């Protein structure tokens with residue numbers, strides 16, 4: 170459903186991506202692995218139209234989306250959860266969620282507040298708390314929940330396990346499994362191989378803006394030199 174082909178991207182004069190290709194199929198969870206600075210976030214931002222200087226093709230459901238403005242890309246059914254948590258600190262959890270509400274889509278599940286609170290019981294307990302009163306992990310969950318209020322079909326999660334407590338990491342893994350069970354597709358970027366393995370069907374490895382490897386985690390285990398070369402251990 171998402172096909173990225175020979176993507177090049179730069180910030181000003183700095184060339185960051187040099188021909189990145191990947192695809193995410195219907196109802197798949199795919200990990201984009203790589204060290205700090207490898208180009209994972211830039212790949213996601215390029216898909217979302219947040220990096221404007223790009224080349225190559227980005228197709229979603231067969232339609233070219235490269236070059237389209239971000240709001241139009243969101244409307245096609247792609248939800249994006251950036252690395253930095255963008256919640257509204259002075260709004261309650263419920264109000265934060267309402268901000269993300271968009272119309273229903275034919276091809277994706279529609280999320281109600283009650284359904285989201287089943288998926289995120291911590292947020293249910295804190296529904297009347299202000300965003301700024303939540304822990305980092307809860308804010309991360311709230312950002313994901315708010316994105317789901319847009320009823321996406323594909324969700325891009327930029328380093329969902331980063332900087333959150335181990336117990337919340339487990340909850341995050343459960344949430345991603347639930348998204349798949351609901352029929353969504355997920356592309357997640359990760360440095361944490363353990364977490365990626367828990368939740369993903371297969372993986373790509375990016376380094377210095379180029380795709381170096383792709384396959385299943387069983388393939389990766391059979392080639393330890395790949396993780397040693399391209400991933401933090």
Ligand SMILES: Nc1ncnc2c1ncn2[C@@H]1O[C@H](COP(=O)(O)OP(=O)(O)OP(=O)(O)O)[C@@H](O)[C@H]1O
Pocket residue numbers: 180183185203204205206207208209210211212252328
């Ligand atoms: N706004 C920017 N302007 C210039 N260079 C940037 C900008 N954002 C990122 N870069 C550079 O682009 C490269 C890729 O960064 P990117 O954030 O995509 O990596 P990443 O794999 O997501 O790693 P991280 O986990 O650190 O986010 C890095 O060398 C980074 O310094």
